[in-house]
Amino acid sequence: MSQYEPKTIPLFENQDMQNLISYVYRELQSISKAFDGVQAVQLTETFVAPKRYQKGTICFADGVHWNPGSGKGFYAYDGTSWHFLG
Secondary structure, eight states: OOOOOOOOOOOOSSHHHHHHHHHHHHHHHHHHHHTTTOOOOOOOEESSOOSSOOTTOEEEEOSSSSOSSSSSEEEEEOSSOEEEOO
């Protein structure tokens, strides 16, 4: 996973706008720090196909309510169909 780092904030003459931009920048820094050192990703078991997905999406299907083909397990979407990963 590539590391996200917020860009330097622009300066505005309007103080309210500057305060808002500063707040958003601090929040982006917090989000960035939250992902530092991520070693693993945990997928939540899903019971329906995701509403939005694209090529490269990986899901953990329950295999009963949502069964993309081979029962319970991890599936990857290749842009055309779901493929069982295990």
